[in-house]
Amino acid sequence: MSGNVNETKLVNFAMANKARRKIINFLANCDRGIEEIGGINGKETLDFHLKILQEAGLIELEERNVKLSEYGKNFLKGKKENATEEIKDLSQAKPVEIAEIRQLLPCIADSSKFRVIANMTPPLGGILKILEPIFPRGNYSDIKDSLIVKRGEIITTIFGSGKVSMRMIKNEDEAREELENLRNNINEAILKGVVPAPREKIRVELMDIYKYLPQTNCGKCDEQGCYSFAIKFMAGQVTLEKCTPLKEPKYAYNEEQLQFLAVYV
Numbered sequence: 606m607s608g609n610v611n612e613t614k615l616v617n618f619a620m621a622n623k624a625r626r627k628i629i630n631f632l633a634n635c636d637r638g639i640e641e642i643g644g645i646n647g648k649e650t651l652d653f654h655l656k657i658l659q660e661a662g663l664i665e666l667e668e669r670n671v672k673l674s675e676y677g678k679n680f681l682k683g684k685k686e687n688a689t690e691e692i693k694d695l696s697q698a699k700p701v702e703i704a705e706i707r708q709l710l711p712c713i714a715d716s717s718k719f720r721v722i723a724n725m726t727p728p729l730g731g732i733l734k735i736l737e738p739i740f741p742r743g744n745y746s747d748i749k750d751s752l753i754v755k756r757g758e759i760i761t762t763i764f765g766s767g768k769v770s771m772r773m774i775k776n777e778d779e780a781r782e783e784l785e786n787l788r789n790n791i792n793e794a795i796l797k798g799v800v801p802a803p804r805e806k807i808r809v810e811l812m813d814i815y816k817y818l819p820q821t822n823c824g825k826c827d828e829q830g831c832y833s834f835a836i837k838f839m840a841g842q843v844t845l846e847k848c849t850p851l852k853e854p855k856y857a858y859n860e861e862q863l864q865f866l867a868v869y870v
């Protein structure tokens with residue numbers, strides 16, 4: 606594994622699942638038999654998880670034995686070092702409230718949508734930067750002292766001063782719901798007192814989505830075909846639930862991949 610973008614995506618996908626993280630940790634000290642691994646995680650989905658870990662280059666399979674690859678060992682070692690180095694202390698931070706929606710104005714980019722300005726109290730100030738990793742598509746700017754968070758089409762900017770601006774909103778109800786989610790995510794991290802180490806940013810391309818769709822162009826999603834669906838999905842205009850064929854057992858792997866990638870779209 607050389608660590609290129611596609612390989613990084615495979616590894617991140619593999620490690621995004623709790624059962625697979627458990628398998629990797631179980632292999633940390635010694636090689637294990639397949640039966641032994643089945644004992645900790647259940648046998649039903651074992652082949653599925655092992656295949657994904659193998660594709661990511663994290664494990665090697667030898668007959669009925671499983672072991673960490675050299676890459677898997679280095680990966681696990683790096684994770685441990687980062688985890689101890691980069692967890693940030695939030696114990697002095699206070700839970701926030703998002704006080705009011707002060708304006709609901711037409712969006713410049715799309716006049717059918719709105720932008721809103723709200724106010725967060727107390728202002729997050731210096732801890733705003735620390736919170737970046739709790740948002741999969743969060744980007745902190747030192748210059749502007751702001752954290753930009755993207756979710757679907759919606760773009761939210763939180764400023765250290767407490768100002769919150771949100772763009773591409775459908776209506777006031779959606780604005781309130783988004784602001785409540787934002788507050789809950791921030792407060793959950795503050796109550797825990799720590800945030801995860803900054804994670805690697807994953808750039809999702811249109812073809813990443815298309816390649817995991819069933820590609821039957823069945824039209825059950827009310828789109829012309831899977832490619833059109835992928836375009837709308839990238840724009841945050843449709844959700845994976847609309848592609849009902851993904852629920853068929855034969856697409857379980859594809860669905861999990863897409864669920865994983867969806868967080869970064």
Ligand code: SF4
Binds near residue numbers: 823828849851
């Ligand atoms: S429902 Fe799924 S498989 Fe069918 S066209 Fe839409 S995206 Fe493609």
